Amino acid sequence: MPPPDFLLRYFRKVLAGACAMICTRLTLTRWLFGLLAAYVAAAALLIAMPHARAQSLDAALAHFTEDSFDDTDQGIQAVVASGSPRASAIIQALSDGRLAYDGDKKKIYIKTDAQVLDAETGQPVTPAPDNLDTVRLNNRLRQAVAAALGGLTLMSPDRAARLSAAQAVFKSRDEKVLPVVEAALAKEADAGIKTILAQTRAAILLGSDEATEPQKVEAVAAIAARGDQDALRILNDISADAPPAVTKAAQSAIKSIQNQLALWSAVQNAWYGLSLGSVLLLAAIGLAITFGVMGVINMAHGEMVMIGAYVTFAVQEMIRAYNPGLFDYSLAIALPLAFLVSALVGILIERTVIRFLYGRPLETLLATWGISLILQQAVRSLFGPTNREVGNPSWMSGAFELGGITITYNRLWIVVFTIAVFVALLGMLRFTRLGLEVRAVTQNRAMAASMGIRTARIDALTFGLGSGIAGIAGVALSQIDNVSPNLGQGYIIDSFMVVVFGGVGNLWGTLVGALTLGIANKFLEPYAGAVLAKIAILVFIILFIQKKPRGMFALKGRAVEA
Amino acid sequence: MITAAFVRSLDRGGMIFLIVLAAFAFAVPFFNLAFPPGSPLHLPTYLVALFGKYVCYALLALSIDLVWGYCGILSLGHGAFFALGGYAMGMYLMRQIGARGVYANPVLPDFMVFLNWKELPFFWYGFQSFPYALLMIVLVPGVLAFVFGWFAFRSRVTGVYLSIITQAMTYALLLAFFRNDFGFGGNNGLTDFKDILGFNVQAQGTRAALFVLSCVALAAGFLLCRAIVSSKFGKVLVAIRDAESRTRFLGYRVENYKLFVWTFSACMAGVAGALYVPQVGIINPSEFAPANSIEAVIWVAVGGRGTLTGAVLGAFLVNYAKTFFTSGMLAPYWLFVLGALFVGTTLLLPRGIVGTLSHWRIARTERKTAAAAEDSVAWAVPRAAE
Amino acid sequence: MFSFIRTAASGPLARRLMGATAGLALSLSAISGASAQDTIKVGILHSLSGTMAISETTLKDVMLMLIDEQNKKGGLLGKKLEAVVVDPASNWPLFAEKARELISKDKVSVVFGCWTSVSRKSVLPVFKELDSILFYPVQYEGEESERNVFYTGAAPNQQAIPAVDYLMSKDGGSVKRWVLAGTDYVYPRTTNKILEAYLKAKGVKEEDIMINYTPFGHSDWQTIVSDIKKFGSAGKKTAVVSTINGDANVPFYKELANQGLKATDIPVVAFSVGEEELAGLDTKPLVGHLAAWNYFESIKNPANAAFIKSWKEFTKNPKRTTNDPMEAHYIGFNMWVKAVEKAKSVEPDKVIAALPGIETPNLTGGTSKMLANHHITKPVFVGEIRGDGQFDVVWKSKGLVSGDAWSDFLPGSKDLEADWVTLKCGNYNKVAKKCGGQAS
Secondary structure (H helix, E strand, O other), rough: OOOOHHHHHHHHHHHHHHHHHOOOOHHHHHHHHHHHHHHHHHHHOEEEEEHOOOHHHHHHHHHHHHOOOOHHHHHHHHHHHHOOOOOOHHHHHHOOHHHHEOOOOEEEEEEOOOOOOOOOOOOEEEOOOOOOOOOOOOOOHHHHHHHHHHHHHHHOHHHHHHHHHHHHHHHHHHHHHHHHHHHHHHHHOHHHHHHHHHHHHHHHHOOOOOOOOOHHHHHHHHHOOOOHHHHHHEEEEOOOOOOHHHHHHHHHHHHHHHHHHHHHHHHHHHHHHHHHHHHHHHHHHHHHHHHHHOOOOOOHHHHHHHHHHHHHHHHHHHHHHHHHHHHHHHHHHHHHHHHHHHHHHHHHHHHHHHHHOOOOOOHHHHHHHHHHHHHHHHHHHHHHOOOOOOOOOOOOOOOEEEEOOOEHHHHHHHHHHHHHHHHHHHHHHHOHHHHHHHHHHOOHHHHHHHHHOHHHHHHHHHHHHHHHHHHHHHHHOOOOOOOOOOOOHHHHHHHHHHHHOOOOOOOOHHHHHHHHHHHHHHHHHHHHHHHHHHHEEEEEHHHHHOOOOOOOOOOHHHHHOO | OHHHHHHHHOOHHHHHHHHHHHHHHHHHHHHHHOOOOOOOOOOOOHHHHHHHHHHHHHHHHHHHHHHHHOOOOOOOOHHHHHHHHHHHHHHHHHHHHHHHHOOOOOOOHHHHHHHHOOOOOHHHHOHHHHHHHHHHHHHHHHHHHHHHHHHHHOOOHHHHHHHHHHHHHHHHHHHHHHOOHOOOHHHOOOOOOOOOOEEEEOOOOHHHHEEEEEEEEEEEEHHHHHHHHOOHHHHHHHHHHHHHHHHHHHHOOOOHHHHHHHHHHHHHHHHHHHHHHHHOEEEOOOHHHHHHHHHHHHEEEEEEEOHHHHHHHHHHHHHHHHHOOOHHHHHHHHHHHHHHHHHHHHHHHHHHHHHHHHHHHHHHHHHHOOOOHHHHHHOOOOOOOO | OOEEOOOOOHHHHHHHHHHHHHHHHHHHOOOOOOOOOOOOEEEOOOOOOOHHHHHHHHHHHHHHHHHHHHHHHHEEEEEEEEEEEEOOOOOHHHHHHHHHHHHOOOOOOOOEOOOOOHHHHHHHHHHHHOOEEOOOOOOOOOOOOOOEEEOOOOHHOOOOOHHHHHHHHOOOOOOOOOEEEEEEHHHHHHHHHHHHHHHHOOOHHHEEEEEEEEEOOOOOOOHHHHHHHHHHHHHHHEEEEEEHHHHHHHHHHHHHHHOOOOOOOOOOOEEOHHHHOOOOOOOOOOOOOEEEEEOOOOOOHHHHHHHHHHHHHHHOOOOOOOOEEEEEHHHHHHHHHHHHHHOOOOHHHHHHHHHOEEEEOOOOEEEEEEOOOOOOEEEEEEEEEOOOOEEEEEEOOOOOOOOOOOOOOOOOOOOOEEEEEOOOOEEEOOOOEEEEEOOE
16 A cells, blocks of 8 residues: 655655755754654655665656656755765756756756757757757746745855845745755845844744744744844734734734835825826826817827837837847937837928917827827738737836835836926027027017027927927836837826926926826825726816816916917 | 697707708618619618717717706716616617527527526516606616716705716716616617517618608707707706806795706617617627716717817717728727827817807907807806816 | 798709619619529638738638648539638628628638637528528637537637636746736626636735726737736736737837737736737737637647648748637538538538537647537647747646636636537526526
């Protein structure tokens, strides 16, 4: 009769533990229990032997050829247990999806860019075997891999490697790595890593059955010092039947962390609002020129944004094809191009359609609506109707923690970028000759013309400027949204709301309008949900316009009644 | 006396319009019902439904023309009134399904059953009664328009600002009706109607009757609009359109004029929506989409605003173009055609089709008689559309 | 109140215009004349413009390819197949109009089409009235079985429930806490209702389930992703079940990746994210997030390889991906062909009668069968997102799962059964033993 599965697994664990004796400090009870169990199920041991003999790297690697997640799991444990110097390279390859196997020969290889290495020896294999399958992972194994890798690289001389290893073992909270963590803790000189390691130790102790009560109370304090959601997760995880002193300490720690986090969540909402506001501003600022300054109800504004996003896509596609090394600069390359392409399309539209419609704003609405349909369908015909991939360059990926909130780099850069665009535009209108002429023409066309300004040229350039800014907004928005022919449609209504709310013809109004709407939306969302928050904002705008029929910052004077 | 007033308000164009409409209202069901399928003279039932849809759109276009063409209020949210009227009718039709829904719940519509709603929300009460539904069809859009207009016109929100907040209104309603918690079936809306006043909505006869009814509504709407715009009241509206401040300084209560015509127009749009729903068989929040309202405005622009007949013609033409170009080999390119149509109309025919033709005719008459025709003022495109 | 004054206006002109209107009406009825019957017409009702074009255009192309291939094989019943393409433009009433046009004017024998639930609901009465056939290829909320419609996409029990089972298993991470996030429309609503009932039946507590709905095309996910993070910090293993619809997915996944929410921490299993949606994303930060479907492009199989090859040739684009609804059309089309051959006619009534029981190979190595409830049997796969935008199958059902029209986990439908072969009823009440909904 075969022994029950859990017994087998237990033996493997015990034996693997025994193999790793040099660095392992099993407690006495565990040893005793292990020995006792070994006697009780001697027969089971015999059956389990082929697996259990996994001390050698060779046998450990054999697990990876089975294409079964359970076997791969055993393989990971066995490779770690083998203590082989190759272990970290193998686990790293597994984690990167470069570990491959030959199902027929039962051999394991590591693929690199140029060649195929024998996993066991690290020697290149020539000729490279061809029918290799990658060893597959699932989420459970990925966690195991991260933990194993963390354990293996905790002593690495590279600080960055140690840091990420420390973070990985903190996440895994695997009891098996406790000895390694403690050893590393004793050696670590870097204060930051040391803190994480200490927290890891505390987290493991909290989950362990063997830690003493004072140890656990101390651990609670160490974890509570983190004060973040990970800490909350660990503290919440403490079982209810832990000693009362521990649960009490945990409860009070949870409470204080929650209070802290509540404070931070207000800061977080403000940040989210700022970030949403800057997206709105970016989308609306071009419209503030074409609609606000020129009085053209430009329904094709969203499509200018879309064109900018597609330019980004095209640039990235070229870079991927010809010079992948430039990828991090793709946005910088795309920015001027997007501005130029959108501006040219804008000037084309102005020269062929809009210049015949000045003074009839509502008719520009109809014509530009038609143009937006044409542009959408043109992009759909050229690039296909499906989403196109626009990647984040590395400096726009990921996030960092600031106190209790997570700030993502792409949002941060968009905020910065928006401010830059706004300042540049403001400066351009105020300090350049073109800006002066634009202001002159919009304030009094006849007078400007009689002063020798070529109003037609200024009209075209202004419209081109507005469209070009919409184009560079598209570059930024491609980083957070779909790049599809429908991209522009999603922003057009919001953009009009922002411009009208802020006050037509006033860039500052657009700025304040966008930020107000963004922040109000984000503070409402946690209570009302995304949909109701948006409805509430719309109703608010409708009511606000009743109070101030020309927006927050209305233009004054005779121009108003024109 | 009232009849006499209506008759007097009609010009020859209006008369001809009504005659053509009457002929249309008669011919379509006649050729559909009197000849069996297969006969060369038979008009397929799908065309009856299609024409019925066009007629409803024409009524919507008429209501937009009344406020835009004669009073200068460009609404980018008339789709909302249309959809509200449609929902009121849809709710009546839903209640008529009764126990014939897939879950056979005698009271709750299917979508409420599978979302585990236990009882009918209060705003669904009464919709099993047709007169109540009829009242709501006019009342709901009317009240919304009245409240909205009362605020907006008093605050003197005009021009682009007004257009944008009407868009905000319909957009907010779109989002609200999308929510399943709102109790109107969410994105799926109301559908799978069985019968109206005891007649099967899909029966050929019912379709023909609905079609005729839509034509009657269009004719009535036309007569009412005609009566309004040809009255002294209408002259004031045109004055408001062309120079609002001046009209106000002359002592007219501009906001009351606007409010009346705005609310009236919304009720008309509601009726159009109510007739539309049983003929197309579904009402869902996408009718609130701002794009739909903008499209309706474009029908009016194509046909010629401020002409009434032009609005009807525009609705027919654009929708026929849409039907035509969305089938067959042109299907992937029809947006080019539609877009080009809008751009072309605004550039080449700024007065719309009817407006351009009559302007051209008047100009010719003027040349002939060499007399200063006061009429031309009526046909001139508003100087500043704001 | 105010007097009506007669105004002068144009006369003859309006008459001419009205004449034009009448002429238009006549020309419309003229084009509706009967068409020649030397081909078998197949209607394709997928949006080529508007918001849904992003998903549906592909399905139009795959239908054109399948029809093309069938014609190369000699057509059907000795006749060539002819595709009739219309564009309902993501406009639901237009779907009904176009369906009517396809059936009445173009006299198509069958229609392959629709994506959203609302478009299907919109055309349903038309197919019932004019007695034609619709093949609907998208995973949907169930709670429906109509005589004229054949559902080749997954019902909730062929997608949602197996995926949740997987996450509860050891391999899936023994998930104890659930976020059900979806777009606010009927498919997520129903699926989440079913899942909620299912999870509660499995002993998950009320406070361990968080349900969140967002509007269509939602693009600012900052708040929701951080809420998910917060919810996940309660100690128990947490997973997100996403029924977020098409367009909103890209910004959602971008936010997930940027906020550093890894699959190993909080896995997201999606029911509406396939190869096509991932094509717009850099998937490297998303490795390990999951999707449940009945087909993946990455599944190794000769039939699938051939299908992918001909698809790439047909579209002349080596980068075009295949996805689950495309396979559903592949199965549906082959089933229809077999049924027509069996019935020796394209007469809808005969084909409807012939379809149940028809078996055709699917692209994943099995044989799918049309059931009496007009749903089909399908295998269920759970795949993990790979770095290259494809999926790695980590779990598959043992054998095929039969599509269930009425969910057992909804109080309104647990007694209902659909059977168009023996009971001839789409909503037969097993308790009341009668056709037509509830016992009462």
